[in-house]
Amino acid sequence: MASKQGVEQGVVSWSEAVRVYTRPQVITMLFLGFAAGLPLLLVFSTLTAWLRDVDISRSTIGFFGWIGITYSIKVIWAPVVDRLKLPLLTRSLGQRRSWMLVGQFGVMAGLVAMVLSDPQVSLVSIALSALLVAFSSSTQDIAIDAFRIESAVDEYQGAMSASYIFGYRLAMLVAGAGALYIADWSSWDVSYLVMALLMLVGVVTVLLVSEPERHVPDTTEAMELSLKHQLHADQPGRWRRLEAWFVGAVVAPFVEFFRRNGSWALLILAFIGLYRLSDITMGIMANPFYLDLGFTKKEIADIGKVFGFFMTLAGSFLGGLFVVRYGIFRPLLAGAIMVALTNLLFVQLAMVGSDLVWLAVAISGDNLSGGFANAAFVAYLSSMTNRAYTATQYALFSSLMTLPGKFLSGFSGVIVDASNYEVFFSYAAVMGTPAILLSWLLWRHSLAQSRQPNSLKSTLP
Structure with missing residues (x-):
């Protein structure tokens, strides 16, 4: 663009x-x-x-x-x-x-x-x-x-x-x-x-x-008309009109995405679903963890929310700056690594106990890395969205972005009760491994495609 x-x-x-x-x-x-x-x-x-x-x-x-x-x-x-x-x-x-x-x-x-x-x-x-x-x-x-x-x-x-x-x-x-x-x-x-x-x-x-x-671009209308014709949804009748609406609203956005990305489409969707797995998995237990360590609600609000808010903004600013300077993929990989590693700070906090300094350190690292990674990830999602189908395609991406993490987070309390917080946060850190590997794989693929003639490049950004 x-x-x-x-x-x-x-x-x-x-x-x-x-x-x-x-x-x-x-x-x-x-x-x-x-x-x-x-x-x-x-x-x-x-x-x-x-x-x-x-x-x-x-x-x-x-x-x-x-x-x-x-x-x-x-x-x-x-x-x-x-x-x-x-x-x-x-x-x-x-x-x-x-x-x-x-x-x-x-x-x-x-x-x-x-x-x-x-x-x-x-x-x-x-x-x-x-x-x-x-x-x-x-x-x-x-x-x-x-x-x-x-x-x-x-x-x-x-x-x-x-x-x-x-x-x-x-x-x-x-x-x-x-x-x-x-x-x-x-x-x-x-x-x-x-x-x-x-x-x-x-x-x-x-x-x-x-x-x-x-x-709506003419090319989009032409694609929808072609799909409706292929699926016989362009025939007269009440049910055919409903089918035509379904094809245009639901089928066309997905067909366009898979046609544009070819054999890499499924890998891209897997990457989107796994990128935020680590931080979402640990997020549900954060406040119960602070309370169980003995921090007051005011201390959690002061450091975890107010201080953490500014650290997130700082991370987002740095992430956006790095995307402009180095492109999308290197900050994307760096963000995945940072998010996984900063979960280990919570392991240390669990071992230290109710220490305000370590609470500030852990929250600083977590929010800074989260803001950085999110800025790079939003840039990536935006680059993968076709403006003609932004509402549905972006909903697909944002749904996949949180679904695996939300599902696994449901078992977070069970893991803590069966073991301890140290084990849980170590587990959350390991959950960041797939995001790191897929970030690297997509980056290498993008570099390989950029060296090919324009006529042979894939549609990956």
């Missing part, structure tokens, strides 16, 4: 790059990123802290990690969000804004339902309410991703993503440290009610912005 080539060749000056962040579309993504990031920790690490604080067993807490699988299977309903029009709402707000609004109200309803439930009396109610939050949040994510890509040309997508990530991380700080502070000062019920009210940031943003225009 022209924009990617411009960055690689250093055509865009620093002043021009900075001015991109003043564009209304880019500023909008800051607030939408906040709305997208707020619910995540409320059904993940903050929820596990709440459950542990009321003496729910670690094995039970571990199984709550499966709620996060909702984010990993959103590709299933992404085509619906992409093309199904909502009665009344779509006509007045547009396709993207209407689905964002529905997702935001769903998150608020789920959080209020959690406040009205007691985990010591009915864990099922808490689980179902958290599931509603996760489903609504992931639906909002699908719509926001599509809105982001359709709101600006390719040249501005990097700034759009950066603004989104900043808002997302800020929301995670609020839902992490902020929720812990409020719970320590008042109660978990008050904390979650405040979080529900903060979702109004996203609601107001959706009501103020404009719906982006959608442009």
